[in-house]
Amino acid sequence: MLQTINLTQRYATKKLFENVNIKLDKNKRYGLIGANGAGKSTFLKILSKSIDCSSGEVIITSGMRMGVLGQDQYAFEDLSLKDAVLIGNKRLYDAIKEKERLYTEGDLSDDKVNARLGELETICVEEDPMYECEVVIEKILEDLGIPSSKHNDLMKTLPSSDKFKILLAQVLFPKPDILLLDEPTNNLDLNAIEWLENNLKRHEGTMVVISHDRHFLNAVCTHILDLDFHSVREFSGNYDDWYIASTLIAKQQEAERNKKLKEKEELEKFIARFSANASKAKQATSRQKQLDKLDIQSLAVSSRRDPSIIFKPKRTIGNEALECENVSKSYDGQMVLNQVSLKVMPKDKIALIGPNGVGKSTLCKILVEELKPDKGVVKWGATVSKGYFPQ
Incomplete structure (x- = not known):
């Protein structure tokens, strides 16, 4: 459904990632992880084609609908909560609003008006065949903790934390084939996070989500995309599965490198000791050829840094804090x-x-x-x- 070919992104002299080739399939939910500044949000924006990459290509299967979680909480201030969710399906929203306008202001005796109403009705049936969009939207809002008494209120009346819930409802309502979410649990309380987890686990398309919440990633992800070492590597399983696998790979790479470094040291010692010895010159030359062929890959430096946070008390606390x-x-x-x-x-x-x-x-x-x-x-x-x- 979604594929990248030799995807590369640079900003001036800084390289975020290079020659990324991945294929993201239907019915798979990918968690995109990496250190702050590694390029996760940039990678997601390139997948959504909201920004261009330095080089490479993003291929989206023809006919696939993409939903991208909005980040501007103030983009729909003059819409009601229900309309702000409905506009997540722009084609349906436009058809409903034009239909309402024509029924209110149009000349219903005009053949052109009636023909247009017929076209709009066809769009509504295509997008909402069961005529259930209003019920679905109300259910989503109530599940997110917003009571029905507020559903017709304007977005501008909501606190910031609830505005983000509307953006979340907006991207989930149309059930897109490809779902891209950047930090969807921000500003959500535990009940809303639990609802989101259950909703995403039922998503039947392709999903890519950025999150620093390992519990959330464990709950919803079937695969992990690890953005590190200027590349993206795919792992099967959730966050805990990735952690076990990536730790093992790192240890294996370090052990292999240490083995080669030891071999290099022994070859260099032999060459230094016997290169001037006529009887050992041939062996020294052979060792030199072995040394020249020895390929010691430098261990790539991870963009991750372990935090060092120390809470050191000034003095011992008494019996009560x-x-x-x-x-x-x-x-x-x-x-x-x-x-x-x-x-x-x-x-x-x-x-x-x-x-x-x-x-x-x-x-x-x-x-x-x-x-x-x-x-x-x-x-x-x-x-x-x-x-x-x-x-």
Whole structure:
């Protein structure tokens, strides 16, 4: 369905990838992984033909529809939520809107108007044979946590996190043959991520997704595309399968190189020792020929870098790290936190989870004393020094 031939991309003197030849098949879901800056998003944009490559070719099977997850959350501000999803199928959207306009403003006694209405109806049947698009869109929005009471609201009324959900619904609604997703789990809560995972596992076409979430990649991917060493290598299986295979390959390559380096060292020692010895000159010459033929490939340098993050406490924490008692907080009369109490002990590691908008960030800001609660108290241990990394 989708193929690249000698795909190469450079920016000035920087080479992202070179001579990439891959074939992406139907019913396969590919996770595109690699270090930041390796060229994943660029590669996806080239596949979608939204940007040109330096050299090479992208071939898409004739008649295949491609869906690309949008990144501009403010591109549809004046559309209703339902229309912003419907426009994911532009042909159907245009036909429905023109039909509505002609029924409202057109002269229905005009033969040309009626002929055009017939053409538009044909398009609607081709794109939505069961006349179920409205029901499907409403179901998608509700599954993403957006209540039916808001479906006719304008996009401009939504918070940013929900705007991204609409973009996701927009690309999934038409069920494209080829689906390209760049970081689709960004800004999604756990319920929305679970829904997305289940939806993508049912996708029957070709899918390529960029994600740094290994749990998500394990859940949805049947194959991994590893962008590293200025190339793309395909692995069967999910992220965990890739990790095992790639680690084994790296160890094998290193062992083979070390073996050749040892052989090189022994040959050089023999040549240095016996090249001036008449009785050993012939053997030294033979060893020199072996050395000349020895092909020692330099181990390619990976674009990946292991992070080095050290949280070193200034001093030992006492018996209690943090206590929060009956903390409450409201915004514009709406209760966000209601009498929240918790106790954090030394060495506790706590994940704060919940749907978007329920007050997770608000609670964090109150705990680090960047925001005052309406009621309640926050007490830190006397020996605790705190750090906060905001969203």
